[in-house]
Amino acid sequence: MKKLLMLIPACGLFAMISCSPKKQPELTNQDVSKVVGHMTSVMIHDVINPPLAARFFAYTCLAGYEVVAENDKQTNSMRGVLNQYPDIKHPKQNTGYNYQLSAVLAMFETSARLLPSGTLMLGYESSFIDSCKNIGFSSEVIDSSKSYAKTISKQILAYAKADGYRKINNYPRYKLKQTPGSWDLTPPAYMLPVEPYFNTIRPMTLDSAAQFVPDAPIPFSTDKNSTFYKYLQMSYAKSGNGLKQEEKDIANFWDCNPFAVQNDGHMLIGLKKISPGAHWMGITAIACKQAKVNFSKTVQINTAVAIGLLDGFICCWEDKYRTNRIRPETAIRRYIDPHWKPLLQTPPFPEYISGHSVVSSTAAVILTHYFGDNFKYTDDVEVSYGIPPRHFSSFTQAAKEAAISRFWGGIHFMDAIDNGIIQGNKVGNLVVAKMSGQKKS
Secondary structure (H helix, E strand, C coil), X not given: CHHHHHHHHHHHHHHHHHHCCCCCCCCCHHHHHHHHHHHHHHHHHHCCCHXXXXXXXXXXXXXXXXXXXXXXXXXXXXXXCCCCCCCCCCCCCCXXXXXXXXHHHHHHHHHHHHCCCHHHHHHHHHHHHHHHXXXXXXXXXXXXXXXXXXXXXXXXXXXXXXCCHHHHHHCCCCCCCCCCCECCCCCCCCCCCCCCCHHHCCCCCCCCCCCCCCCCCCCCCCCCCCHHHHHHHHHHHCCHHHCCHHHHHHHHHCCCCCCCEEEECCEEEECCCXXXXXXXXXXXXXXXXXXXXXXXXXXXXXXXXXXXXXXXXXXXXXXXXXXXXXXXHHHHHHHCCCCCCCCCCCCCCCCCCCHHHHHHHHHHHHHHHHHCCCCCEEECCCHHHCCCCEEECCHHHHHHHHHHHHHHCCCCCHHHHHHHHHHHHHHHHHHHHHHCCCCCC
């Protein structure tokens, strides 16, 4: 009898060991970053413009974020945080899913529907699923996780559809103004203006596109004693031999112009370059990896940066087409030197305010909130595109360098850069306050 009594606990222990649920594999911050990286590759392929790229990043990250928010108590829903954000319905009847896997798949599903060449994202998704099988995810968990992902993605896509971007195609074609000091098409491709109505779409955290209107640009004037003409002379001086090699290197590092082309006889050949927003999403990936941020926090940080980029572009584009200011290249050729060329090719939209200055400052404020003031890192985002890495002691330093690079590149006046930094800081602080649950001042 004693032997039997002693055997019962042993059997119970064996049963508990043998019947305990198998521990699920865990995904990492790199799985999140890879989705964003794949998006960047597809957007380069599709030559997506910078504001639209930010829109794609924002909604894609939101899809992953909503899955995390439902399953991780440390992450709050965006309900009541973002403008007109819906009450996302989560599939309560869905069981057997892995929320990390669902979050990544929701990002894949959303980006595949948003991007013109979204089928490429589905190919990346298929490879990702194969890798998940290899690390131990069962087919049942994968199927359940994908079902969950599609449910969330569908709702985020509906939220995106309602932001007003689709209406832009129905607006009248933008007409160039012929008044002195107005923006005009620039060589070598003389492209039409990009996204002149981007300020009409729904922002995510801003009250409106005009919430943070910067100081007015220096008034245009051909008077050689005017402030504008002095700014013009400053830009003209920073050309050719006027630039130090370090300044050239910095300008080229932050170029990020998806519209760049080069002459080849009678042909113009497009150059593959990432957008400024994609560059900062790449920096976000570097920071999350270096700081060993967990999966959920990585999704949160990527979402915050993407939202900031979108709202930064919305208010920046409000100022660009409202002020409609002439580019240095056009003004210098007309009033000083008809043969002058900037170091960088001028992007196809008005000059004021500097988009690089706005969105870089926005991203830097958000990243500083999460990683601190003195986060040292190496930016190797564009090594695969032939751009050598640069080292930074903080995100603020990088943002300031990105901003001044536009002056050294010959495509912005200094007031557009200085005021762009101010505007970007305001947007970044607003996003941080909103996502931290604070009331904006």
